[in-house]
Amino acid sequence: MLYAGIQIDAGVVIGALRSTSTVPDDRLNFPLSGNLATTAELGWGVSQIAFLIALVAFSRLTAVVSSRSGRVGGRAAVLGGGLFLGGHLVCLLFPDARLADPSGVAAASLFLIGSVFMAAGFIATGIAVLRSGLWSGWTRYTPLAVGAWMVVMIPLQFTALLQLAVAIHALTVGALALTILVERDE
Secondary structure (H helix, E strand, O other), X not given: OHHHHHHXXXXXXXXXXXXXXOOOOOEOOOOOOHHHHXXXXXXXXXHHHHHHHHHHHHHOOHXXXXXXXXXXXXXXXXXXXXXHHHHHHHHHHOOOOEOOOHHHHHHHHHHHXXXXXXXXXXXXXXXXXXXXXXXXXXHHHHHXXXXXXXXXXXXXXXXXXXXXXXXXXXXXXXXXXXXXXXXXXX
């Protein structure tokens, strides 16, 4: 839930600042500058750590580990979350880097590859959860919803819709967090 709240807030705030920022839009820290960029990136990194912890918990649920595809998907989702954390670290270390600089390419690559792993992982776990029959109601669809949105989000990462895409992703992750709480193994 921490991740979802911070990312939804970031999507709204960053989206609002895009049109008034003096930071060039080819920078990793766009539209933020200075200490604000550093503080925001630290917050996003901490939220990513919280999400990674939730991913590990999710990947260990019985409905996920009940099949080989669920286990592999769970690992892929965790790997994707770890790559996202790496992307945040690069952005923190090189906030003023241009997107075309090696550090900018590294950050974008980590986020892109992380998105692919998370999309594939959540689709695999989503199918595994549905096949397991262990969850009922809306919760059984949340892993698949996260994966489907990640697929949609991949091309949106390179557009002005990135912040909106992240906010919607955070909503799907918030639903997943509720699912983990509701469907936790006894």
